[in-house]
Amino acid sequence: MKRIAILLSMCIFLMMGFTAEGAGNINSITTGNGGVVSVSSDRGTAVLSDTFEDPLEQAEADRINGMLSQPVSEVLQLKALSLYGLDTRYIEDQDISAFKFLTRVHNLKLDADPAPSIDNPVKVRFVCNNITPDIEVFVLHKCSEHGWELLKTEGKDNMISGAFHSASPVALVYRNKTEAVSAGISPKTGENNWEIIAVTAAIGCLLIGIYAIRKSRRKWED
Structure with a gap:
């Protein structure tokens, strides 16, 4: 016995x-900050919020946040977005058919002098607990000049950074590093x-x- x-x-x-x-290892789209724990910037201050001063931006953010389970391409009704590197330079038009939302859309406010621009970008660091080793994370950013675009990121573990040439609505999106995941995590569903x-x-x-x-x-x- x-x-x-x-x-x-x-x-x-x-x-x-x-x-x-x-x-x-289970991760899923959540309410509130959608997995974003904090933000910080290399100069000035960075603040995330769920409210927008512009009623049109608020309406668009609310619409997108109600469709987070759908692919980014379907939500935005776009097949590709301009991709910008860590030096804020244009890289290519990126096919977004495999991209999914990792977080909600937030209002990113940057208070920096000089203001963020192509020549004077602000590096913003996101701490997000939804980040897993098998995904590649990008920033979905609505530039005041170019509209919706993608920013490449760098980092490790649950921290990633991107270079912003303007503030505006932002969300973290991702694609799987490999389309055929034999084992591990699906960040969208948590299964x-x-x-x-x-x-x-x-x-x-x-x-x-x-x-x-x-x-x-x-x-x-x-």
């Missing part, structure tokens, strides 16, 4: 480990293969426990 208790304890421990690891592993482990441990108990009873009966 002592061995059975130890065996069952080990099974429970493994089940908890699988569950905890899976839960730690991942750890759930399957946890259920399989639980069933396996249950069957082992039942078998051990029956075997023990047979010995006592004999």
